[in-house]
Amino acid sequence: xxxxxxxxxxxxxxxxxxxxxxxxxxxxxxxxxxxxxxxxxxxxxxxxxxxxxxxxxxxxxxxxxxxxxxxxxxxxxxxxxxxxxxxxxxxxxxxxxxxxxxxxxxxxxxxxxxxxxxxxxxxxxxxxxxxxxxxxxxxxxxxxxxxxxxxxxxxxxxxxxxxxxxxxxxxxxxxxxxxxxxxxxxxxxxxxxxxxxxxxxxxxxxxxxxxxxxxxxxxxxxxxxxxxxxxxxxxxxxxxxxxxxxxxxxxxxxxxxxxxxxxxxxxxxxxxxxxxxxxxxxxxxxxxxxxxxxxxxxxxxxxxxxxxxxxxxxxxxxxxxxxxxxxxxxxxxxxxxxxxxxxxx
Numbered sequence: 001x002x003x004x005x006x007x008x009x010x011x012x013x014x015x016x017x018x019x020x021x022x023x024x025x026x027x028x029x030x031x032x033x034x035x036x037x038x039x040x041x042x043x044x045x046x047x048x049x050x051x052x053x054x055x056x057x058x059x060x061x062x063x064x065x066x067x068x069x070x071x072x073x074x075x076x077x078x079x080x081x082x083x084x085x086x087x088x089x090x091x092x093x094x095x096x097x098x099x100x101x102x103x104x105x106x107x108x109x110x111x112x113x114x115x116x117x118x119x120x121x122x123x124x125x126x127x128x129x130x131x132x133x134x135x136x137x138x139x140x141x142x143x144x145x146x147x148x149x150x151x152x153x154x155x156x157x158x159x160x161x162x163x164x165x166x167x168x169x170x171x172x173x174x175x176x177x178x179x180x181x182x183x184x185x186x187x188x189x190x191x192x193x194x195x196x197x198x199x200x201x202x203x204x205x206x207x208x209x210x211x212x213x214x215x216x217x218x219x220x221x222x223x224x225x226x227x228x229x230x231x232x233x234x235x236x237x238x239x240x241x242x243x244x245x246x247x248x249x250x251x252x253x254x255x256x257x258x259x260x261x262x263x264x265x266x267x268x269x270x271x272x273x274x275x276x277x278x279x280x281x282x283x284x285x286x287x288x289x290x291x292x293x294x295x296x297x298x299x300x301x302x303x304x305x306x307x308x309x310x311x312x313x314x315x316x317x318x319x320x321x322x323x324x325x326x327x328x329x330x331x332x333x334x335x336x337x338x339x340x341x342x343x344x345x
Contacts, residue, residue: 027125034132034139038105041140048140050106052165059168063102065093068159071196075226077154078211082120084227085158086127088193091232092253093162094135095308098234099249099264101172101241102164104137110159111144114151124158135234137162170241173248173264173311181247182317183261183271183329186236188307190228190283194254195301199226202291217286225283233308236323245316252303257329258342259300261309270335271342279327281305299344 031043040049052060069088076085086109094104109128111121121144132139151157191199203209203222213222233251240246250261261271284305288298298304309329312320320326335341 027122027129030125030129031139034107034129034137036138039138039140043141045141048106048108050138050140050163057165057167061102061166061168061171063097063100063164063166064161065096066159066161067093067096068157069193069230071200072191072193072226073156073158074200075196075211075223077156079223079227081223081227082123083127083130084229086124086129087131088127088230089158089160090128090131090135090137090162091230092193093160094131094137094232094234095230095251096253097162097164098237098241099172099251099308100166101170101249102166103238103241104135104162104164104234106140106163107132107137108140108161109142110157111142112151112157113144113146114148114155115153116144116146120156128160131232135232137164166241172241172246174244174246176244176313177247177264177266177311177332178269179332179334180314181311181332182314182320183273183331184310184312184317184320184323185275185306185327185329186233186308186310186323187325187327188252188281188303188305189231190225190281192230192253192303192307194303196226198291198301199287202287202293207290215283215286218282231307237308237310240310240320243316245313245319246310247313248311250309250311252306252309256298256300256302257304257306257309258340258344262341264311265332265341267337268334269332269341270339271332272330272345273342274328274330274345275304275306279305 028043038051038053040051069085069092072088073085076082090107097104111124128139209222211223215222215225218225248264250264252260257273265271284298284302310320311332321328
């Protein structure tokens with residue numbers, strides 16, 4: 001009978017509207033740091049408004065992408081460190097449209113939680129804001145959903161959508177991409193946002209290590225190594241996007257070098273990749289040894305220290321090798337149908 005007389009409300013069902021409103025209020029002024037004169041709406045509108053400066057474009061193409069950060073979220077939850085996750089998300093999405101030659105303009109986020117923690121939300125948003133400012137894109141909207149029936153109390157999910165622009169004449173990859181083009185690798189800042197399900201199995205299940213364990217071979221703690229921010233390549237490549245000698249870009253995410261480089265290659269073109277053992281950072285070697293992983297598994301699961309590959313005209317290779325940290329990675333060649341498009345040699 002007591003249950004019949006119980007007064008029910010949304011908070012008793014696990015959704016705290018007041019806490020959500022407080023979280024939005026706390027971040028509103030920070031989000032405005034990402035705005036420019038083209039943003040025509042404010043946080044809390046039903047939709048974000050952004051003006052396109054049409055005089056700056058000849059034949060504008062809109063480029064969009066949606067992604068998340070995968071099970072790297074579990075590492076953030078274990079470490080109770082959330083700001084880097086927001087940066088990971090933005091930078092990953094920036095790189096995904098960068099490979100088509102696009103410059104980011106706006107970003108939108110989705111945060112789903114089991115129980116709303118305003119402090120955690122603020123840290124995540126701080127990371128989003130930091131990366132948006134660094135990449136010159138406006139955070140014009142998003143969704144923060146408290147869903148106790150979907151997520152456990154400490155769990156949350158994070159995803160983002162980015163919108164960028166490129167002139168049709170500068171779309172990548174270019175039709176000039178072909179045999180004898182050179183591959184130039186740009187270094188990653190670590191694992192980026194891929195391979196974490198395997199990493200967690202190796203580190204926490206197989207080795208039984210704690211998140212704050214110091215790894216002598218890497219001269220750092222697991223927390224720092226595994227939460228290293230996914231690098232954005234926009235600052236490094238912005239001035240090269242309209243260079244006709246840049247024929248293509250490949251963002252090295254899930255699937256490794258072979259899986260992602262093959263996505264931009266024509267049917268009859270393959271790649272011979274030369275990646276020396278000396279060029280692979282210590283973290284990847286430690287993971288391989290700790291998990292007793294075959295080289296083929298490492299090549300498929302991880303970026304192996306290469307976060308972006310530039311495909312350039314053979315005569316421009318030396319010029320692109322002046323980019324910070326750039327290394328030669330091989331070249332493109334003819335491939336017969338049925339052969340592996342990307343081969344490590």
